[in-house]
Amino acid sequence: MKLSPLLTVTLSTHPLGCQVLATLHSAFTLTVGYAIGIWLKSGDGNMTVVWTAKRDDPPISSNSTLELTVDGLLLKQGSDVQGQVYVDTEPAGFASMLNSGNFVIYAQESSSPVAVPVWQSFHHPTDTILGGQNLTIRNQLVSSMSTSDRSTGHYFLAFQRDNDLVAYPINSSAQSLDAYWASISMNLYGVEQLNLDTEGNLCFDHVLPCLVNNSNHQNQPQNTSSIYRATLDVDGNLRLYEHLFEDKEGIDITILWKARSDECQIKGFCGINSYCSNTNGNARCQCYPGFVPCNNETTGRNAMFLECKLNYSKDDCERSGDRNFLLYNIVSLEEMWWDGYPYWAKQMSMGACEKSCKTDCDCGAALYTNGQCNKYSLPLRYGSKASNELDTGMALFKVPSGYVFRGNTTTSSPKKPNAIDNNRKGLILILASTLGSISFLCVVFVVSIFFTYRSQVHRLAKLSASSKLGFTEECSLRSFSFDELVKATNGFTEEVGRGSFGAVYRGTIGENNRIRIAVKRMERIVDEGEREFRAEITAIARTHHRNLVKLVGFCIEGSRKLLVYEYVSNGSLANLLFKTKKHLPLKERLKIALDVARGVQYLHEECEVCIAHCNLKPQNILMDELLTAKLSDFGLARLSKPEFSRNRADKEVTTGYLAPEWQKEALVSIKADVFSYGIVLLEIVCRRRNIEVNVPSPEEVLLSTWAYHCFATEQLHDLVVVAYQEEDMDWKTLERMLKVGLLCVQDYPSLRPSMRDVILMLEGWKHIPIPPSPSPSR
Incomplete structure (x- = not known):
């Protein structure tokens, strides 16, 4: 083997940190090994790595x-192939x-006087x-x-x-919003490679001007x-280095x-809910x-890729109601500036x-720009301070009362002094x-x-309870009479x-x-008392989220029980996916999947009382005009009759939306909603129902089984060929959505992720593990 005096190929030590271990196989426990x-x-004994074989594999002995x-x-390790970098042949x-610096492998010597290269590191x-x-397309x-x-x-x-040559964060959607550098201004039509000469x-290939014209090369000593x-x-x-020898x-x-x-112009330099500031040429994350930092033990305060989380609970905001100011x-x-669209x-x-x-x-934060208030939900991405972006403005953050933020900030209330002058202590004591x-x-x-009007308040409370006044005010609901709803619906003639x-x-x-409503006649609920029914409706009325249909009123007259909702104009997700031919780009489908996930996460984690949906399917997901x-x-679910719940479970199991624990009569938790969401996500990706009878082969009948087969055999095109006939396919985004869906439909609830993790994985902020087969029998 011929070796250059300045470059060597060798087995090198490979110390691994905990962050690398997370990407390796779970059975691998070594912390030190070797890599090719x-x-x-360089003269000081340090070495700069310029190429690594199979960089994501575990280290070798x-x-x-x-x-x-x-x-x-x-x-090879001993007689066994330990890690195959490329396919084994002669x-x-x-x-x-x-x-x-190019490591080249040549074929066996032949009668030809010129050695034939068969592999070289420059191509990888x-x-x-x-x-x-060269860096090629x-x-x-x-x-x-x-x-x-x-x-x-x-x-x-x-x-x-x-x-165009473009740089992106690796877990982003690779769309224009995620790009932080591009050669778009150089008119690179027809270019197929970027060249770095000696x-x-x-x-760029046959394109002028160059990114770098090195005029100093001819003046070397x-x-x-x-x-x-x-x-x-x-x-x-991307940096160009010169090593002078x-x-x-x-x-x-x-x-x-x-x-x-x-560096603050590089998107992803700082993680979610943090921002980049550059002082004297030193970029730092805050x-x-x-x-506060998500993990104080492993993440430094000003470290690159710093990720942060709220230091207070949103539950406090929900409980405080109108008094949260x-x-x-x-x-x-x-x-300040950050990426994303305000809601x-x-x-x-x-x-x-x-x-x-x-x-x-x-409202996680607001950005006030040019007289306009833009409110954003969390997490915030790609934040930076004193950026060259045109949309920079005043960023407003909601913090608990008494919170002190030390920095170049202003607050809505006067600042408290850090110390008090001794000469003013007497005046302060008098005040x-x-x-x-x-x-x-x-x-x-x-x-x-209080004691004077105690009896009057008590009597007023009784009067309010009997006249439905207290219930209506507490939940901001309107109590309708049955005749009012008959008139409003024209005698219940237009069923939607x-x-x-x-x-x-x-x-x-x-x-x-002028106000359109949707009236649901509750036909299959328990014949419980009026107070119990009101208690359940109260819990529903206290939910407020942009991805939940709003309850605006109710009617209770004997056995007649009706609920009045806001009218959602574009029908159900089932109609959009399976009954219309409207073109849905993958980016739009990802937005719909995130909307559904945020709604379910709110029910699971952000309500005053955790609510399990128990009936999540495309027919129960409505689409507004946007x-x-x-x-x-x-x-x-808790209002349904027991026999109806059992019949519904048996029926829904046949359509595949209910988790296996329903059929096994096991304990049902919010992870059952995660299973249903996974089925819905796969239907959104593939635009076909979970169970289809008229398919070419039996293995395509159940969507989750077919999706896992296509993923495991790397045949994603077969899975989505009907849904994306003429679309410029973003395969990375599709694979990310598919992997999340397969993780959600695991038979064992403990293997399913939480809805918070589902959102982070879909947005590209969290690593997605390789999903196992959804069912052990598959």
Whole structure:
């Protein structure tokens, strides 16, 4: 094997951190091992990795052997193949480590005087290309996790279909919103590769001007030589380095060019709910006001990729109701920007914007720009301060009262001084005594009023209960008479749907019949007392979320029990998926899947009382005029008759939406909703029902079984060929949605993720493990 004096190929030590271990097989426990790599030497003894074989595989032991074949490298430990880098075929003739840093394998010697290369490392780049190497449209650069961990990191650089070279976060949707650097301004039509020559010029194929024209190469001192490399570094920045050697010993490493001068312009440099600020050229990540690092033990305060979470519970906001403006203050940050679309936007003053966010439990933060208040739900992505973005503005964050954020901030209330001057202590003591006396007198006055009107308040409470006044005010519901609903629905003539608990009719109320409503006649509920029915409706009425259908009223007259909902105009998700031919791009389907997931997560984790839907299916998911998904029929499971619940369970099992524990009469938890959501997600991806009889083969009858077969055999095209006939397919997003759906439909509830994890995985913020077969028998 020929070796360059400046580059070597060797078995190198591979220390692993806990973050790398999370990506390895669970049975692997070693913390130190070896990996195959090409290293660039330097004079100080340090080495720079420029290529790694099978970078995401576990490390190997010291007794491993490396064999050269005509298809690449084959790694063996003893007589067993421990990790195959490429397919095993006939042995190669010889290999050579070229001065360019290219490791080349040649075929067996033949009568031909010219050796034939059959494999070379330059055709399989990891995070680096060297002088004389090309990055083509058939491969990409992927950053490393860290300087000591060479496994797949957080960013990738690749050519798009339009021939632009673009950099994205690795777990993003790879859409324009996620790109943080692109060659779009260079008119690269027809370009198929990026070239780095041996003189340090970084250019596109036959396109001028170059990204880098290295004019310093001709001015090098004598007895020196340079090796150039372009690396997509750990932080996602593409940099061009020059390694200057004198007498074959490294004397200097220089950065000649970098794609982004400010690391805060790199999307994903800071994790969710944190923002990037650049002071004196040093980018750092900080949590937003009201947030704390997700893991204080493993994440430094200013560390790259810092992820943060709320330091207070949203349950407090829900319980406080209209009084939550007393529970929170507003802290603001100037010149802020983050990515995403607001769920609510309106022109108003900044003071009104602060008040609107304080009283809205869904408002995680607001961005006030050009007189417009934009409210966002969590998590917040790609945040930065003093960015060059045009949409920078004043960011408003809701924090608990008494919270102190130290930084360049302003608050909606005056700041408290850190210390008090000794000369003013006497005045403060007098004021405190006076205020204490006034407070005492006020307490005495209030107590006297309380006891004076105690009997009247008690009688008023009884009157309210009997006249339904208290119930209506508490839940902001309207009590309708049966005759009013007969008139509103024109005698229940226009049926718009039929759910598990009864038929639904369209109607109108209000002045000039402007308000459209949907009236559900509860036909299959227990004949319980009026008080018990009101208690269940109270729990439903206290839910407030943009992905839930809003309950606006009720009617109770003897055995007649009806519920009045807001009218959702675009019908059910089942009609959209299975009965219409409307084109639904994958991006739109991902949005619908996230809407449904957020609605279920709210019922499971953010309500005052945890609510299991127990009837999640496309027929119970309604679509408004903006194609926002809203869940219906939630909270009604406890109202159903026992025999109806059993009959419904038997029927729904045949359609596949109910979890296996229903059929086994096992304990049913909120994980049953996760199973139903997984079936719905697979139907959204494939645009076919869970159970189809008219299919070419028996294994395609059950969608979850067919989906796992296509995933395991890497035949995703067979799964979605009907649903995406002419769509420019984003296979990475589709695979991410498919893997999440298969994780949700596992037979054992403990293997299913929580809805919070489902959302993070769909958005690309959480690693998705390889799903096992949904059922052990499959």
